[in-house]
Amino acid sequence: MSADTVSAGPLWAAMYHSVADPTDDPYRVTVSPDRLERQLRWLRRRGLTGVSMDRLLRARAEGRGAGLVGLTFDDGYADFLEQAVPLLRRYAFTATVFVLPGRLGGTNEWDSPGPRKPLLTADGIRAAARAGMEIGSHGLRHTDLTKADDAVLAADTARSRELLRELLGNLTGRHEVAGYCYPYGTVDARAIKAVRAAGYAYACAISPGPLTGVFALPRVHVGENDTGLRLHLKRRTHRWRREPVPAGEYAEYAAHTRRTGAAYADTWTATTT
Numbered sequence: 578m579s580a581d582t583v584s585a586g587p588l589w590a591a592m593y594h595s596v597a598d599p600t601d602d603p604y605r606v607t608v609s610p611d612r613l614e615r616q617l618r619w620l621r622r623r624g625l626t627g628v629s630m631d632r633l634l635r636a637r638a639e640g641r642g643a644g645l646v647g648l649t650f651d652d653g654y655a656d657f658l659e660q661a662v663p664l665l666r667r668y669a670f671t672a673t674v675f676v677l678p679g680r681l682g683g684t685n686e687w688d689s690p691g692p693r694k695p696l697l698t699a700d701g702i703r704a705a706a707r708a709g710m711e712i713g714s715h716g717l718r719h720t721d722l723t724k725a726d727d728a729v730l731a732a733d734t735a736r737s738r739e740l741l742r743e744l745l746g747n748l749t750g751r752h753e754v755a756g757y758c759y760p761y762g763t764v765d766a767r768a769i770k771a772v773r774a775a776g777y778a779y780a781c782a783i784s785p786g787p788l789t790g791v792f793a794l795p796r797v798h799v800g801e802n803d804t805g806l807r808l809h810l811k812r813r814t815h816r817w818r819r820e821p822v823p824a825g826e827y828a829e830y831a832a833h834t835r836r837t838g839a840a841y842a843d844t845w846t847a848t849t850t
Contacts, residue, residue, distance in 0.1 A: 587819040588637060589812060590630065590647030592783065592796040596660040599801040601692045606652075608801050610660045617668045619805045620646060625672035627709035631755055631834070634779055634791070638821075638831035648672035649781060649796060651715060651758055652685060655695040662708050671709050675758035675781070676702055678740035679717030687719045687760075699744050706745055713756030714723070714738050714777075721761050722768035730768070733760075734775035755779060755834060764793050778833045784819070791826040795819040 594606035596613055608616075620627055627648040630635075636642025650657050653676030665672055674697075677683075678829045682698040685691070697705070701773070706712050716722070716733035717740075725733065734757065755778040759768060762783030769792045772780045778791075785793035797811055797819075 587795060587816055587821045588633060588647065590633065590649060590781070590794060590796040591627075591799045592781075593650045593661070593799055594652055595654045595656055595694055596650075596664075597654075597694070601843055602801070603691050604688060606688075608745075608799065608803075610619070610664065612665075612801050612803075613661065614664050615730040615805070616799065616803060616808060617664060617670060619808055620670075621732050622769050627665065627668070627672060629671045630673045630713070630779060630781065630794070631711050632671065634827060634830050635834070647796070649758065650674045652719070653697045654685070655697050655701060655717060658697060658701050658705050658708075662705060662710065665710070666708065671711065673711040673713050673756060674705055675713045675715035675756070676741070677715050677719055678737050678744065679718065680719070685719075699841055701745060702741075712741060712745060712754060713757065713758055713781075714754060715758045716740055716760050719760045721763050722759055722771070723763045723765045730771045731775075734771045734777070738775050740776065756781065758782075759793075762796075764788060765799045769793055778830055786820065789820040791823055791830050795821065 593608060593677055596610055597607055599607040599609050617627060625644055625646050628645050630647045630649060633642060633645050633647040637791060648670060650661060650672060653674055657674050676697055680696050684693040684697050702712055714737040717737045720729055720733050722730055722733060738754050757772045757777045757780040759780060759782050764782045764785055772792055779794060780792045781796055782793045783796055789795055797815060
């Protein structure tokens with residue numbers, strides 16, 4: 578399937594978290610490097626290309642991109658750089674990693690009980706960006722926005738974006754951070770309003786239902802148990818389990834990125850074999 582094929586139905590975006598040994602994984606958010614490679618190989622053999630959310634949305638705005646799959650990694654674990662990036666590069670894929678600028682070099686303290694895992698440092702985030710990955714915000718400290726007061730809501734959206742813009746500087750050829758990902762996948766109209774006001778161009782959720790749109794994009798959880806057969810079934814049933822984004826919102830996204838220069842060029846994929 579060509580990436581230029583006209584797109585139809587809901588966009589398909591995969592939601593990952595940690596890439597490590599999944600033995601101690603009470604929340605089922607860890608996929609082993611071996612399983613991830615098998616999943617990426619499954620995509621490649623079916624003519625599908627894993628890309629950042631920015632590239633997927635830009636393709637949708639142009640009425641194409643049916644052969645593209647959005648790859649997202651939440652929480653910004655250090656193992657994204659250590660384990661995921663080399664595998665993504667092997668298959669000439671890119672992805673979006675949503676990081677926590679309020680916990681740089683910290684751990685996933687919000688997962689309790691559960692194993693503590695290191696998060697990306699500032700240098701690690703810059704290294705991921707240099708490798709061609711899109712950097713997005715996951716808020717400051719992984720706070721459920723639907724339960725946050727106005728001050729926390731503003732910090733988790735606007736302040737986290739400011740910190741990431743400062744961290745990245747002109748490293749990727751642009752100063753903007755286009756994407757936000759709602760911690761825990763929870764979203765309501767108030768959270769969407771705050772994300773829009775903070776200057777983001779899109780935001781990811783999980784199953785936003787009637788709120789589905791460019792600022793509440795649906796995604797499919799992919800984990801250690803997802804073999805090729807399970808991925809095939811998830812892809813086949815996706816159009817019935819998720820609502821499509823209104824077509825006009827893709828055009829709005831394209832206009833926003835042109836106006837602000839927030840889009841990632843994705844040049845690494847285009848120049849690497």
